[in-house]
Amino acid sequence: MSAEILDGKAAAAAIKSDLSARVAALKQRGVTPGLGTLLVGDDVGSQKYVAGKHRDCAAVGIASIQRELPVTATQEEVEAAVAELNEDPACTGYLVQLPLPRGLDANRVLEAIEPAKDADGLHPTNLGRLVLGEPAPLPCTPNGVIALLRRHGVELNGAHVVVVGRGVTIGRSIPLLLTRRSENATVTQVHTGTRDIAAHLRQADVIVAAAGVPHLVKPEDVKPGAAVLDVGVSRDEHGKIVGDVHPGVAEVAGWLSPNPGGVGPMTRAMLLQNVVEAAERAADG
Numbered sequence: 001m002s003a004e005i006l007d008g009k010a011a012a013a014a015i016k017s018d019l020s021a022r023v024a025a026l027k028q029r030g031v032t033p034g035l036g037t038l039l040v041g042d043d044v045g046s047q048k049y050v051a052g053k054h055r056d057c058a059a060v061g062i063a064s065i066q067r068e069l070p071v072t073a074t075q076e077e078v079e080a081a082v083a084e085l086n087e088d089p090a091c092t093g094y095l096v097q098l099p100l101p102r103g104l105d106a107n108r109v110l111e112a113i114e115p116a117k118d119a120d121g122l123h124p125t126n127l128g129r130l131v132l133g134e135p136a137p138l139p140c141t142p143n144g145v146i147a148l149l150r151r152h153g154v155e156l157n158g159a160h161v162v163v164v165g166r167g168v169t170i171g172r173s174i175p176l177l178l179t180r181r182s183e184n185a186t187v188t189q190v191h192t193g194t195r196d197i198a199a200h201l202r203q204a205d206v207i208v209a210a211a212g213v214p215h216l217v218k219p220e221d222v223k224p225g226a227a228v229l230d231v232g233v234s235r236d237e238h239g240k241i242v243g244d245v246h247p248g249v250a251e252v253a254g255w256l257s258p259n260p261g262g263v264g265p266m267t268r269a270m271l272l273q274n275v276v277e278a279a280e281r282a283a284d285g
């Protein structure tokens with residue numbers, strides 16, 4: 001068997017084309033959505049991700065607001081930059097790029113974001129709304145995983161999904177999305193405290209691997225025909241991405257998201273979608 005590729009680049013291009021039309025319609029109503037980013041420090045990967053987000057904005061007609069602070073920035077300086085973005089009328093939604101440099105309290109920074117401008121869906125109020133089943137911006141990577149599975153007709157209703165990892169941007173929130181009535185999946189979450197991860201993986205109809213451990217998911221741990229999403233990012237000695245999924249899984253899985261080219265582009269597309277939806281909500285009053 002050779003897995004069907006869950007092509008995130010193609011799916012993101014289709015979403016962006018739809019968003020371009022929605023942005024044009026908003027502009028006709030006198031509303032220009034604007035995405036702000038706050039980047040603290042000089043992490044090369046974060047710089048690249050933020051640059052990609054602004055390229056996407058330009059491609060769909062969203063205005064860009066870029067704020068940068070040095071690695072030496074204090075908690076107060078970061079929170080002051082957040083307060084400015086909260087007040088900036090040109091910035092209809094924004095995010096603080098994670099991770100923040102050591103010594104800064106990311107939770108306090110996330111809590112300072114105005115929930116109505118939270119483009120990442122990571123503010124506690126918005127995560128709480130998700131728990132309560134109320135409308136909220138959805139966390140981008142989890143939402144991108146689900147959009148990619150839907151586009152390829154992977155059944156989630158009744159499926160057993162095993163999520164590997166418990167980080168803030170995906171592991172913590174993806175079970176909340178997958179267990180909504182609209183998705184109706186059953187979720188097992190495994191992490192560094194789990195005794196036998198492979199035993200859980202072998203039961204899964206869908207695996208979402210977001211641990212950041214190179215080749216953690218091996219071919220012998222995957223049920224034939226399962227859908228496998230590779231979300232983990234590690235780098236080899238040449239700086240090349242190494243995912244959480246062993247390349248041999250392609251011979252066992254029914255569907256496989258490549259890494260790069262899978263969930264990453266979807267994360268960016270879902271961010272734009274959050275910005276456009278927030279601007280539409282504001283325009284509709």
Ligand SMILES: Nc1nc2c(c(=O)[nH]1)N[C@@H](CN(C=O)c1ccc(C(=O)N[C@@H](CCC(=O)O)C(=O)O)cc1)CN2
Nearest residue numbers: 049095096097098099120140169260261262264265267
């Ligand atoms: N505030 C946030 N911080 C972080 C998030 C997030 O959703 N919000 N997620 C990640 C980083 N990230 C977005 O910020 C992100 C990661 C990867 C990609 C992507 O398109 N990757 C490409 C490969 C790029 C490369 O070659 O390095 C791919 O997968 O094809 C986009 C966004 C952590 N921080």
